[in-house]
Amino acid sequence: MTIQILADSACDLSQEDLTTFQIDSIPLTVQLKESNYEDGKTISAKTVYDAMRDGESPKTSQVSPSAFQTLFELYAKKNTPCLYLAFSSELSGTYQSAKIAEKEVKENYPNWELTIIDTKCASIGYGLVVIRAAELAKQGASMEEIKQVSNYHATHMEHIFTVDDLEYLYRGGRVSKSAAFVGTLLKIKPLLHVEDGKLIPLEKIRGSKKVWKRMLDIMEERGEDLKNQRIGISHGDVYETATQLAEMIREKFEVKDIKINMIGSSIGAHAGPGTIALFFLNDTYE
Template sequence: MTVQIIADSACDLPASVMDEYGIKRLSLTVHLDDQDYKDGETIQPKEVYDAMRNGKAPKTSQVSPQSFKELFENLAKEGQDCLYLAFSSELSGTYQTAKMMQQEVQDDYPDFNLNVVDTHCASLGHGLVVLRAVQLAKEGKSLDEITELSTYHLQHMEHIFTVDDLEYLKRGGRISKAAAFFGTMLKIKPLLHVENGQLIPLEKIRGAKKVLKRMTEVMEERGVDLSDQPIAISHGDDLERAEKLADMIRDQFGTKEIHIHQVGASVGAHAGPGTIALFFLNAPYK
């Protein structure tokens, strides 16, 4: 590849996919039972979801400065142009840490071409941006060209998702206590989206069965060329519902390429088991 693509584990692409495409991976940390684990390496999503179902409250922390510095230095020594696509800065400090380490390494290796981009995305919304970037790299596009097209994708990436229990998002500070209490008391299933990198409540839907249908309705309202763009569905240990949503989308829009993967350990520690998330572009695919 002309450009090395780097992503962190919050993109929720499995290790097998990262390896297949030659994407360099940096793992966030999951704290559980007084132990630290590397997301997707020393702990898998299923372990986190089972722990949460048993009343435990895992925490997460960003990619360490040392991890960034070691990777960036190694790539600088190889003279490799690089693009790091980071988890939303509104949900993690990972992007800011990467920018600090970028400056340090480029001070020592002034010819090192590294772009660090805040995707303002999470889970497979982030993952779809990463996959498009690596496809462009394999086509021989330049660092600036890949950065420009990746920026287009991240700016137009829709995140529509629902969670089984708002308590998990409350614990992680992702929504207010009042919002969590309101949703739980009324047995409401929330529909949320991402706006400027932040999790924002979109609608409150009474009854779990209506949620998937409403997700496809929002997709129709916001999406463009839905039959011809790749979309993604991530799930919190609920493959059955994820596949049901995929079937609904294929039937309604004729979508040809649908990626289905689990919400990873670091994102899942906040969203919780039963999460279903849908990602697509609200502009033409480029």
């Protein structure tokens, strides 16, 4: 029996991706102008970025246990085995909501097979883990094999990103007001990464061109078997910049497979327009 791969909207996969790889994704909630929307379903990332450029400060909330319960019961009733790969528990309570719902559903469907994995990943870094799991599921791999490969990809997924305006990180509590002001004044571009699921400042660089070069340097330092990987780039409504970075990566590392997606509303609401994020494995591709 084919295993159904589940994800949430923080994986930043497009509807085309979800359809192609037969992934079922549940949306986080985006709050904008006192109204609630479903990330990627009833509000687009573009709408959120435009609102932020106009001075709005959208907020987000995790997927609720009741929403997960509804999703899980859909598959439990059909006895379809499922693997839910979750957005990092260090950045959202969505994973915890899923665990609460799992307990409730298992009381009525004790024999239903559900595995939940905290990927400790975000955006397309998370999305790449989900896609690899979905590929294996379509090939008829066992739950144990998919779990093993998913955990491997999640553990070895590097997240390197920069934001266009420190003001958005200030609003999200990531930097102080003075740091945001000084950084913007001096055109300082912060480089950040994800470590054990948490957002961690990495370096401060002055000037955009130096940032792109440094991102590639870090990729060279940390990456492994880059030529044979699927590399991920996500962007905050700056597709042209993302494609330029992709071309630099192709030239430097002879990478053939680069996936470029827009950062969705749930993550974009905190990172802001202009964000560029780069994802790759620091170990051999499996």
